[in-house]
Amino acid sequence: MLSLLSERASSVFAVPAEAALSTLASLLLVYCCTSIPVFVWALRQYVGSLRAKQSRPSAELMQKPTSNIPSPEDTQRLIKARRSCFPKDYTGESIDRFVIEQLLEAANWAPTHGRTEPWKFVVLGRAQQEELLDLTLKVLERDCEPEVFAKKRAKVESKRSKAYPKVPYMVAICMRRQALPEKVMPEWEEMCAVASAVQNLWLAATAHGIAGYWSSWTAEARDSQDMKDFLGLGPQDRCLGVFMLGKCADLSVCRSARRPLAEKVEWRV
Numbered sequence: 001m002l003s004l005l006s007e008r009a010s011s012v013f014a015v016p017a018e019a020a021l022s023t024l025a026s027l028l029l030v031y032c033c034t035s036i037p038v039f040v041w042a043l044r045q046y047v048g049s050l051r052a053k054q055s056r057p058s059a060e061l062m063q064k065p066t067s068n069i070p071s072p073e074d075t076q077r078l079i080k081a082r083r084s085c086f087p088k089d090y091t092g093e094s095i096d097r098f099v100i101e102q103l104l105e106a107a108n109w110a111p112t113h114g115r116t117e118p119w120k121f122v123v124l125g126r127a128q129q130e131e132l133l134d135l136t137l138k139v140l141e142r143d144c145e146p147e148v149f150a151k152k153r154a155k156v157e158s159k160r161s162k163a164y165p166k167v168p169y170m171v172a173i174c175m176r177r178q179a180l181p182e183k184v185m186p187e188w189e190e191m192c193a194v195a196s197a198v199q200n201l202w203l204a205a206t207a208h209g210i211a212g213y214w215s216s217w218t219a220e221a222r223d224s225q226d227m228k229d230f231l232g233l234g235p236q237d238r239c240l241g242v243f244m245l246g247k248c249a250d251l252s253v254c255r256s257a258r259r260p261l262a263e264k265v266e267w268r269v
């Protein structure tokens, strides 16, 4: 086929047959080199669009259920924008108390089994945070071996001097074991309800452009009777950590990633 073409080309362009053959071969090579990547790209686009079609819900499902609910796309964006942002990245700027109230209002709408609403939030300004830190160091000194205490104290003191002064509000996250005296739900359900409330608070903070993160806090202090007294908790109530809130100049410095969802989902349909 190529030799036939080269003979034709040699007679039409009055060039030797070898020259026509090598020119044709070169042209063929250039054609293959440029068209194969284009073909592969187009194939990938096609396969990608097929996959997207498979996972995309129907237009009916994507419609807003009612006009005053954020769209599924906006909701998904908010959820993915939520980040753990740490005090070292905060500016130290204050937050309007009204905004904090809005976050707590969002928290208060978490689901609860038996409507026990077992959360309690203790909002700590800078002075009260210092009291919490004093308490934490006191418990660590009392309950830890001297070597362990020295290490933990260094960590707490470092955060106390460098990071925490940039936190206008810390919110102690508490679970009341029997928020409704007549109802005793399993403890795990009450903890899950509190965690749901924290997620609500966190998402609302994200929507307000407020940075935050859930600190487990120093375990010895968190689980101590001193902490219960400080936070006004009953014997079976629990402190579940401290939520830091602050302003961050650039929330994109707080990065995160997730392993593929497919690793965590098993469809049995």
Ligand SMILES: Cc1cc2nc3c(=O)[nH]c(=O)nc-3n(C[C@H](O)[C@H](O)[C@H](O)COP(=O)(O)O)c2cc1C
Binding pocket: 082, 083, 084, 085, 213, 214, 215, 216, 217, 241, 254, 255, 256, 257
């Ligand atoms: C219950 C709970 C306790 C956490 N405690 C800590 C903590 O003590 N220190 C910390 O650096 N991060 C803590 N985190 C935050 C996680 O490290 C963070 O959520 C994780 O790295 C994922 O990042 P992302 O929140 O930006 O998606 C905690 C998160 C949860 C849910």
